[in-house]
Amino acid sequence: MSTFHHRNKHNGRYNMQKLIEVYPALEPYVTSLEAHDLSIDFSDSKAVKVLNQALLYLHYGIENWDFPDGHLCPPIPGRVDYIHHLADLVGEGEKRILDIGCGATCIYPTLGVAAYGWKFTGSDIEQQSIENARRIVQANPVLKDQVRLTVQKDRREFFEGVIGAKDFYDATMCNPPFYRSMKEADEVHKRKLRNLKGKKMEVDRNFGGTSAELVYEGGEFNFINSMIYKSRAFAQKVGWFTSLVSKGEHLKGLFKQLDKMDVQEYKVVEMGTGNKKTRILAWRYEKA
Numbered sequence: 389m390s391t392f393h394h395r396n397k398h399n400g401r402y403n404m405q406k407l408i409e410v411y412p413a414l415e416p417y418v419t420s421l422e423a424h425d426l427s428i429d430f431s432d433s434k435a436v437k438v439l440n441q442a443l444l445y446l447h448y449g450i451e452n453w454d455f456p457d458g459h460l461c462p463p464i465p466g467r468v469d470y471i472h473h474l475a476d477l478v479g480e481g482e483k484r485i486l487d488i489g490c491g492a493t494c495i496y497p498t499l500g501v502a503a504y505g506w507k508f509t510g511s512d513i514e515q516q517s518i519e520n521a522r523r524i525v526q527a528n529p530v531l532k533d534q535v536r537l538t539v540q541k542d543r544r545e546f547f548e549g550v551i552g553a554k555d556f557y558d559a560t561m562c563n564p565p566f567y568r569s570m571k572e573a574d575e576v577h578k579r580k581l582r583n584l585k586g587k588k589m590e591v592d593r594n595f596g597g598t599s600a601e602l603v604y605e606g607g608e609f610n611f612i613n614s615m616i617y618k619s620r621a622f623a624q625k626v627g628w629f630t631s632l633v634s635k636g637e638h639l640k641g642l643f644k645q646l647d648k649m650d651v652q653e654y655k656v657v658e659m660g661t662g663n664k665k666t667r668i669l670a671w672r673y674e675k676a
């Protein structure tokens with residue numbers, strides 16, 4: 389069974405008492421009154437957002453983190469796990485990371501700066517998401533000089549238009565849109581809510597994410613497959629290319645694409661994010 393990375397601060401249960409103490413806005417969302425068994429309603433989008441705000445404040449010193457309803461609400465423990473595994477790949481010291489699809493929440497740059505002091509570029513195809521990410525960066529002095537944000541104007545591209553002629557990134561990272569259609573996204577989301585609540589639920593669109601966040605033609609496989617293909621042209625400009633792969637069955641086809649691109653090395657890092665297993669696919673090219 390895979391677990392969180394050993395440097396992940398969220399290996400145990402949340403310390404709700406402490407979280408409420410430092411972030412009192414969380415208190416109204418705490419559901420159990422028993423001191424030893426405090427929790428929140430994880431099917432309530434507002435409650436999850438406030439819990440995230442409390443976690444970011446307590447553990448990462450991030451004071452201002454907010455985003456409009458409707459965007460994907462990222463679970464902090466799973467997101468920071470990617471950051472820690474990436475740190476194992478890139479090593480210590482000053483690093484520059486490109487987060488492809490940083491989203492409205494700018495979560496990976498936020499955590500990467502807070503945990504390792506890295507410099508980030510965050511890209512996204514959604515102008516509105518970049519605008520909100522910018523608000524987060526501006527509102528937190530620790531992020532201000534560390535995070536650059538840019539709109540990717542061509543949704544078929546990942547690196548082109550973002551990586552400049554003189555740029556070098558120690559790594560790229562990405563949490564890709566995983567569904568083929570909004571219908572598929574809604575069905576999976578309904579199932580998740582049913583598991584949390586034990587009954588049939590309507591889809592809460594404040595929680596699930598926007599279609600650009602969730603859907604790509606051909607789903608996750610096509611997205612990453614295309615990213616691998618397009619990475620070849622940037623072989624000398626990036627140390628490690630990486631992406632989350634939420635479906636293990638996609639790996640075989642992705643390995644084939646990596647072989648075709650003649651990469652120097654690739655590896656899979658298994659990750660445990662709560663009750664969901666996922667993994668990072670990482671590849672790199674020989675440097676000239």
Ligand SMILES: C[S@@+](CC[C@H](N)C(=O)[O-])C[C@H]1O[C@@H](n2cnc3c(N)ncnc32)[C@H](O)[C@@H]1O
Nearest residue numbers: 462489490491512513540543545563564600601
């Ligand atoms: C699953 S969401 C991840 C958001 C955030 N990084 C997170 O982990 O919560 C995928 C993001 O990728 C963006 N996206 C889709 N295609 C893209 C592309 N070609 N270049 C940059 N971002 C893209 C979407 O708009 C969306 O914000």
